[in-house]
Amino acid sequence: MKEDKTMEVMYSSTRDAGVKVTASQAILKGLADDGGLFVPDAIPALDVGLQELSKLNYQETAYVVMKQFLTDFTEEELKRCINAAYDSKFDVKQIAPLKEADGAYYLELFHGPTIAFKDMALSILPHLLITAARKNKVENDIVILTATSGDTGKAALAGFADVEGTKIIVFYPKNGVSPIQERQMVTQKGKNTFVVGIHGNFDQAQTGVKQMFSDKALAELMDKNGYQFSSANSINIGRLVPQIVYYVYAYTRLLADGVIAEGEPVNVVVPTGNFGNILAAYYAKNMGLPIAKLICASNENKVLYDFFETGKYDKNRAFMLTSSPSMDILISSNLERLIYRIAGNDAQKNAQLMKSLSEEGVYEISEDMKKQLSDFYGNYTGEEETAAVIKDLYEKAGYVIDTHTAVAAGVYHKYKEQTKDTAKTVIASTASPFKFTRSVMHAIDPAYDSKTDFELVDELSRISGVKIPQAIEEIRSAPILHDTVCEVEEMPSVVKKFLGISADGTDQRG
Ligand SMILES: *Cc1c(COP(=O)(O)O)cnc(C)c1O
Secondary structure (H helix, E strand, O other), rough: OOOOOOOOOOOEOEEEEEEEEHHHHHHHHOOOOOEEEEEEEEOOOEEEEEEEEOOOOOOHHHHHHOOOOOOOOHHHHHHHHHHHHEEEEEOOOOOOOOOEOOOOEEEEEEOOOEEEOHHHHHHHHHHHHHOOOOOOOOOEEEEEEEEEEHHHHHHHHHHHOOOOOEEEEEEEEOOOHHHHEEEEEEOOOOOOOEEEEEEEHHHHHHHHHHHHOOHHHHHHHHOOOOOOEEEOOOOOHHHHHHHHHHHHHHHHHHHHHOOOOOOOOOOEEOOOOOHHHHHHHHHHHHHOOOOEEEEEEEEEOOOHHHHHOOOOEOOOOOOOOOOOOHHOOOOEEEHHHHHHHHOOOOHHHHHHHHHHHHHHHHOOOHHHHHHOOOOEEEEEEHHHHHHHHHHHHHHHOOOOOOOOHHHHHHHHHHHHHHHHHOOEEEEEEOOOOHHHHHHHHHHHEEEEHHHHHHHHHHHHHHOOOOOHHHHHHHHOOOOOOOOOOEEHHHHHHHHHHHHHHHHOOEEEOO
């Protein structure tokens, strides 16, 4: 291959055009100082043809896509990150296989260590982060602090476990996560992992973490002891870029299998919460991948559906608890990157809208901006419909999907009915049905309700013909390795103790 002469892609803030940082600096910082998100100054075009891409495996495809965004990483660095992330932690060689069922193509993004799609990005982020740190002459170890209401904490723990130069500390509300989620976290292996239950709710955990991030005295003390904080937040560009890869990979699998001709447009349907996954599909389209419609699926928290209908984003509404909890979100943070783009990359205009969102909980885009949303289609699936979709697909095709994926499939049915569009369609399948076994089995037959969680797991395996994932087997038998519980006020001292920093700031490690 020729020496790569791609132009360096720089990143600016969605709220301040004056900010210019490299990819590695954007990954290290996470969020810009003005509260904006880092965006590439231009979205690069795919520089390898689709036919050629269709011959590449997942890791090779990842390199082709990611090198165009992370231009200050060397080939050797990027390949090392990719190979460390997408290895036997995933239970299939293809990493993200595509399954046809009832006329749609399900892109299974749940074959990683925590059996949900967050693994696609969180398995590589630690490696990108540590490479970025070394590249920017950061000598300190990176300490990831996370507050979790369940899922993200486990995916981050699994991603960072035993990654040299990092430590990860996860706080969760002791009585605020499901028993399975708690077990997943407290059984986490890895010398550099630390899991703490707090006597408080998720908001208190979140606030406690934010306070530590902005505590200057603590930062100094950390620095003196060779540490600095960072976050694995979903707005980090280091989580977004790896998500573009699987859309390219899905398209080129369809091409390789002769399902589509080269250049034939396909639709993608994405069950959406924070808008990260579908934004990655939008970036893939902007790179030149032949994607026709970007179909945004919401559950009953349908802020995004209303936004695509009216041009008005309004979070002032009741928060609904649904059977697809990872999409129970009223502020979709990554939408800001789309708003910035349809505002003509105008940071000032975007900043005004975001100010209105934080002060009034609402903003409205102009007609001009709205016209640029024609690639998107939004709709939502209610709770009963979600259950009916699971049952129907199981009965028709013997294929069992989780509740989040079912929300997407439900929206796809509505889209097809309204538009009569027959283009081939990829549905992002974001969690294994084994992660939401109780809701899934209830949908198939409410008579299952009387069984225990593990009886349901065995039954799901039997009816779907899918082997029980390692992640589930582990929590049946794995020993509990973390039992620290603390008060909210004790969070900083717990962090210091774990890092071996004494109260007066001296290093106590032997
Ligand atoms: C996080 C998550 C989503 C939502 O993805 P966003 O990128 O936040 O839109 C959907 N499904 C599952 C299972 C998730 O964990």
